[in-house]
Amino acid sequence: MKKCLLIENPNSGKQNNNQYIDRIIEKLEEGFDEVIHKRTEKEDDAKKFVINACENKYDSIFVVGGDGTFNEAVNGISMMEYRPKLGLLPGGTNNTYMQLIGGSNELDKAIEQVSFEKTKKVDIGKCNDKYFSYYVCFGKLIDATTSTSSEEKEKLGSFAYVKNVLKTIPNDESVNIEIKSDFKTFKTKASLLYVMTINKIGNLEFSKENSDINDGLLIVFIMTEEGLLSKIDAAKDMLFGKLDENDNIESFTCKKLSIKELDGKEVELDMDGDINGKLPCDIEILEKHIEIYLPNTSIQ
Numbered sequence: 001m002k003k004c005l006l007i008e009n010p011n012s013g014k015q016n017n018n019q020y021i022d023r024i025i026e027k028l029e030e031g032f033d034e035v036i037h038k039r040t041e042k043e044d045d046a047k048k049f050v051i052n053a054c055e056n057k058y059d060s061i062f063v064v065g066g067d068g069t070f071n072e073a074v075n076g077i078s079m080m081e082y083r084p085k086l087g088l089l090p091g092g093t094n095n096t097y098m099q100l101i102g103g104s105n106e107l108d109k110a111i112e113q114v115s116f117e118k119t120k121k122v123d124i125g126k127c128n129d130k131y132f133s134y135y136v137c138f139g140k141l142i143d144a145t146t147s148t149s150s151e152e153k154e155k156l157g158s159f160a161y162v163k164n165v166l167k168t169i170p171n172d173e174s175v176n177i178e179i180k181s182d183f184k185t186f187k188t189k190a191s192l193l194y195v196m197t198i199n200k201i202g203n204l205e206f207s208k209e210n211s212d213i214n215d216g217l218l219i220v221f222i223m224t225e226e227g228l229l230s231k232i233d234a235a236k237d238m239l240f241g242k243l244d245e246n247d248n249i250e251s252f253t254c255k256k257l258s259i260k261e262l263d264g265k266e267v268e269l270d271m272d273g274d275i276n277g278k279l280p281c282d283i284e285i286l287e288k289h290i291e292i293y294l295p296n297t298s299i300q
Ligand SMILES: Nc1ncnc2c1ncn2[C@@H]1O[C@H](COP(=O)(O)OP(=O)(O)OP(=O)(O)O)[C@@H](O)[C@H]1O
Pocket: 009, 010, 011, 012, 013, 014, 040, 041, 042, 043, 044, 045, 065, 066, 067, 068, 069, 070, 072, 091, 092, 093, 094, 095
């Protein structure tokens, strides 16, 4: 008897996920004997539902929501010993993980792309006591780099990033940090730092290095230079996939690392798009920790 839990955040995205629920349940019933549907009402509901499904040995969990709801599901599953397979249906304003695994960001198309045969065990990062599927980062330039739309990128090329970076520069500041990893230990200034499970965000590739969501490695990018020109240059390279070639970016891979700020300043951490904790932190990669459903269009 294969049971599936369907978690819906009715408030995410265009707030119309409810319109698709019957179709989703019909689709899931093709793959499962029983589909239980639960709606979230507030923060942490998705996480609680997931923990309950793990305890009751559900075969799978599908989530209809945005990045926030998906993060909650990832956090709930990751802390449990028995972990159901996890499926994502894009019902939010942003569904970055869906882009990564090559599925449609439109809910009606994504429902058609659901496949019960195609799964992949993916790495999950752990930062202090929280889990992330994608990245942990800090620095004011994050918004300048990730908020540039693909249309803007196509139309204006690198100028679009320069424009966004220039808007952010006045508030930007560097912090002195110490990094200890299983690969190396060093002190540096950092104005922007990313620790990632893969070298891209959505379909935005940071470097051309080989990197996969199940290679058991964290990839780290640190902007070490403070000068305006080097920041613009690094932001541009980040967006055009050449970070590994930039002299002002320190990049390396590792399995574990700890980061601490050295001057008593408060540095907030962004985890998969939400502010979630601050330095100091211990980060590790949990290799192939969660099995996720891939859309039938996936090239993974
Ligand atoms: N019924 C609800 N009403 C209001 N907020 C809710 C409800 N259920 C869950 N939430 C909260 O909404 C948050 C945001 O949801 P989510 O991120 O999935 O959607 P979004 O903001 O539209 O999309 P994205 O984050 O991808 O831009 C969740 O983290 C959760 O805390």
